[in-house]
Amino acid sequence: MTQVYLNGHFINQQDAMVSVMDRGFMFADGAYEVIPAFYQVPFRVRQHLARLDFSLSSIRIENPLKHEEWLRVFDQLLAQNSGEHQSIYLQVTRGVAPDRNHLWPKGLEPTVLVMTTPLQMKLDEDFSHVQGMTAITTEDLRWKRCDIKAIALLPNVLHRQRAEEAGADEAILINEQGQVTEGSSSNVFIVKGNEIATPPKGMPILGGITRDLVIELLQFDVNYQLSERMVSQDELHKADEVWITSSTKEICPVTILDKQPVGDGKVGPVWYETASRYQRYKQQLATEYRENPPT
Ligand code: PDD
Numbered sequence: 181m182t183q184v185y186l187n188g189h190f191i192n193q194q195d196a197m198v199s200v201m202d203r204g205f206m207f208a209d210g211a212y213e214v215i216p217a218f219y220q221v222p223f224r225v226r227q228h229l230a231r232l233d234f235s236l237s238s239i240r241i242e243n244p245l246k247h248e249e250w251l252r253v254f255d256q257l258l259a260q261n262s263g264e265h266q267s268i269y270l271q272v273t274r275g276v277a278p279d280r281n282h283l284w285p286k287g288l289e290p291t292v293l294v295m296t297t298p299l300q301m302k303l304d305e306d307f308s309h310v311q312g313m314t315a316i317t318t319e320d321l322r323w324k325r326c327d328i329k330a331i332a333l334l335p336n337v338l339h340r341q342r343a344e345e346a347g348a349d350e351a352i353l354i355n356e357q358g359q360v361t362e363g364s365s366s367n368v369f370i371v372k373g374n375e376i377a378t379p380p381k382g383m384p385i386l387g388g389i390t391r392d393l394v395i396e397l398l399q400f401d402v403n404y405q406l407s408e409r410m411v412s413q414d415e416l417h418k419a420d421e422v423w424i425t426s427s428t429k430e431i432c433p434v435t436i437l438d439k440q441p442v443g444d445g446k447v448g449p450v451w452y453e454t455a456s457r458y459q460r461y462k463q464q465l466a467t468e469y470r471e472n473p474p475t
Pocket residue numbers: 214336362363364365366367385386387388389390391425426427428
């Protein structure tokens with residue numbers, strides 16, 4: 181039976197209930213995180229918890245758990261639930277209010293939910309099965325604080341649905357200035373010649389943990405020029421390679437964009453190099469953990 185953590189208790193998922201007066205349900209008033217865990221070890225967890233702190237303080241909810249308490253909850257759920265690799269979903273809402281009022285009452289207890297789902301993840305460098313993804317570009321319909329990982333995801337849901345209906349796997353969002361912001365649930369990189377560019381962190385995009393790691397893995401390599409800069413829709417269409425990144429998708433090559441091939445339409449060499457580094461980094465952490473499991 182799948183276990184979840186709800187407000188201090190580990191319970192069966194089907195018994196986990198939240199009031200209809202929860203402000204998460206009424207107003208999408210809350211924040212969330214998605215953290216991959218390999219061999220039951222949460223990956224880049226300190227970075228995810230730091231982003232959670234940022235999201236919660238930005239919407240003025242006090243983090244109900246200390247970092248060490250979050251880690252204990254993750255460990256217990258990962259051990260109880262099945263899946264060699266899992267993804268952890270956590271959500272904090274402002275809590276259950278006595279009535280529906282945009283203004284929040286003082287002294288609410290935040291609602292805390294943590295759950296895990298099995299994750300099909302590779303930890304090797306065999307990319308023989310890798311196929312490019314398809315993407316469309318579409319207008320970015322979202323608000324001005326996309327740097328907050330807010331549970332209010334209606335525009336993202338509509339973007340993803342639009343991609344699906346156009347036969348594509350992801351929607352790449354274009355702002356009013358004709359610049360790329362990010363994907364419906366991912367960050368975007370382009371490669372042109374030896375330049376690898378990705379939009380800068382700031383309010384129009386979510387500062388992805390995977391994005392940061394990709395930058396870390398590439399930034400001191402003299403073979404590439406890594407730029408955090410605005411990317412126009414035109415540059416996106418003319419790129420040699422386009423990638424999208426997220427904690428659950430890792431780094432995915434996009435080979436068809438708006439029904440046209442990206443570059444030569446094949447998964448590109450810079451992607452292979454970057455994806456190998458990424459997998460090696462994960463393997464190294466997994467090996468360190470297996471040799472030295474935390475006591
Ligand atoms: N989404 N941008 C948006 C809008 C996202 O929703 C996500 C991730 C990212 C990538 O962030 P990270 O590398 O930290 O996963 C960028 C998660 C996976 C989700 O909503 O399920």
